Each structure stands twice: as structure tokens, then as C-alpha cells.
Amino acid sequence: MGPPQTGIFSIQPVRPTGCRFRTRCPLYVTLAAPQRPICETTEPAMTESPAGVGHRAACHHTGRG
Known part of the structure; x- marks a missing residue:
């Protein structure tokens, strides 16, 4: 094994x-504020969007009125 590498390293986001x-x-x-925790803790499932047939969205608040 050689000396430690220096320079640019790949960092995973x-x-x-x-x-x-x-x-x-x-x-x-x-x-x-009471509506935000679900966005911060749970990944939403992909569902049909009220935007129309064939539109899908992954959002906890899709279709909120």
C-alpha cells in the first residue's frame, strides 16, 4: 500500500x-408546523394525483384543499 491519497475524494451526499x-x-x-413532521420522518408513497388521469405524485399533502 502506498502513501495516503490527497486531493478530491468522492463523498456520498x-x-x-x-x-x-x-x-x-x-x-x-x-x-x-403541525403538518410538517410527516414530511420530515416518512417517505411518501407514489399515488394517483388529483391533477388528472395518468398523473402521479409522491406527496403526503397531494390533494389537500
Whole structure:
């Protein structure tokens, strides 16, 4: 084995817990504090979106009125 390597190392990005999009979600920032924990702890399942047939979304708050 040679000397320790220096320079650029490959670092794996840290994925947020819960919904992977919450850090850049425009809906998340508008949610009241009691509605945010589910986004922070649980990854949402892909479901049919109320946007129309053939549209799918992975969001705990899809279709909220």
C-alpha cells in the first residue's frame, strides 16, 4: 500500500430523512408546523394525483384543499 491519497475524494451526499423533496418543496414551506413532521420522518408513497388521469405524485399533502 502506498502513501495516503490527497486531493478530491468522492463523498456520498446525505439524503434527508422523510420526503426526499422537502428541502426544495414549495408546498412544504407553506405548511403549518403541525403538518410538517410527516414530511420530515416518512417517505411518501407514489399515488394517483388529483391533477388528472395518468398523473402521479409522491406527496403526503397531494390533494389537500
